[in-house]
Amino acid sequence: MELSTLGEFNLINLMTRDIVTNPAEVVKGVGDDAAVLKVSPNKWLLFTTDMLIENVHFSLSWASFFQVGAKAITVNVSDIAAMGGKAAHALVSLGLPERLSVENIEELYAGLRQAALDYNINIVGGDVVKSPAPLIINVALLGLVDPEHIVYRSMAQPGNLIYVTGYLGKSAAGLYLYQNPGVQVPESARGLVCNAFLCPRAQSKAGRLLGESRVVSAMEDISDGLLAELDKICQASKVGCRIWLKDVPVAEEVRLIASLTKNDPFKWALSGGEDFELVFTVAPQDTIKIQETLNQAGVRYHLIGEIVPAAQGMAVELPDRTLLSVPFEGYDHFTCKEKL
């Protein structure tokens, strides 16, 4: 059985369940954006890691070393934000091919440092080893969260409303332009989406505010695409959902690029991934509180659907009220990274 068969990837997921020999401190192992550890009674730890490999998760033809370094931090901060926590301490492991210059590595470190400053985290160590070919970056990140503020993916209830921060599909549109370099689009639109793809920002402040609100029932960061993240929420919470396609926020620039290149902007918005916005669910009576919180902080958000009972499954509601069950033809899984 070779790994290249899609079915086998699911087997790997089965194997990657946590191995808990000492459960007293483990609040949550595998199965959310970060593990949750009870090291001190009123401050829990969030613990997450992501490995980025050259030509799998990033290409140095498109991204600078600075951007790669910054993104390696951002993707991990995004996981902590999705749990309602505050990112705090990182370790960075680098696998360095010999073809790299010292200047390349200085630039990589400058990107790591800038991201550490942006998110107010410490890089407290790591490992530097030789890599035979690809550049490899692994970041392990510790976050802190008040136990009252933690948000899992598993507590969404039928009747809850579904919100997203920001706008979706920018990163996927940026990837499309890099993969299709001959395409002609206005420079301002190109700049916006390419920047979203190469220099994404984690919603660290919004995640913390949503956790502190204590009324968010489930939350994910959008790394694998909106539908993939909602699928995680629905599976973990044992619910279904309806996404109102007309309400999914797609930036004007993304619509323009999609139109000029004969792409479907909603494919990018629903399945593109790597936008690193947050998708979260809230009971209707709590929406005013959430809206006030996000408005005060200047965080944009949109109401895009609702949670329904599990028996109704996941579906996207088209403007004409037609329901498309997820997964469906034409919106198959498409991500900006080629993660297993």
Added chain:
Amino acid sequence: MELSTLGEFNLINLMTRDIVTNPAEVVKGVGDDAAVLKVSPNKWLLFTTDMLIENVHFSLSWASFFQVGAKAITVNVSDIAAMGGKAAHALVSLGLPERLSVENIEELYAGLRQAALDYNINIVGGDVVKSPAPLIINVALLGLVDPEHIVYRSMAQPGNLIYVTGYLGKSAAGLYLYQNPGVQVPESARGLVCNAFLCPRAQSKAGRLLGESRVVSAMEDISDGLLAELDKICQASKVGCRIWLKDVPVAEEVRLIASLTKNDPFKWALSGGEDFELVFTVAPQDTIKIQETLNQAGVRYHLIGEIVPAAQGMAVELPDRTLLSVPFEGYDHFTCKEKL
């Protein structure tokens, strides 16, 4: 400037100093076996990571997938032990080439699981991604330590005595046999050293006991070789040392293999690395306490030298009382891994 020049590796070390934007919780960043974080007042966190890359740190011609998985945990547990702490929670990132079979990965997980059981730690998550060529394993490990029990590498004092646990050079002898497959040596000796190389054990219990004793002034795990680890202690503590060569413990089997293959067993013992024993320093008046502690726990140890003032440098004292300054010809840096 290319990385392949030795001098450039030192530059990398300069760049990998920690990036501390928020110092309140950082007791120690880069510069010891693990970072030390003050998350709760009476329980500090130790945080360490190691990246292992196929054909740099291990070869699947020699090691089974099970052994690679177990060793990836062991090398990190060893770092926590060297700080006097208790390893607790790990995240495992895997970069998997497509040529691997599901059975390979099951075996790798079995090795991770066995090591987790052996050291009583939890594996609470990780990341699984596609690798273009080498198998890559990154482990990030959290440990816990009572602030009174922590042992740094920086508190050794002139007059302190230097001890090591166990016997040295086995792992280097094992590597030699794998690199020279035609060599004829007795099977029992081969078995011992090959097992030491492929299935090393971290001194987790000894590390914790030494920390709890509160009298160890400096400690390192022997991953890069005895002299390399003592060099770290001497540099961090601003001291020198004398190693009494006749007292450096070399297993009988290692002496036999060295003799049959015309190698110097002390080269393996002083510079071989990957024995994952502990080297530590103690004031003379505290040696009885340490000896009692280790004897009661059944941990073997040997007195191998003493700390001297920095001006006297690092040197190995030969049986005829000749002093060889370190680094010296013939015992140049040689490690079981090709770490940068």
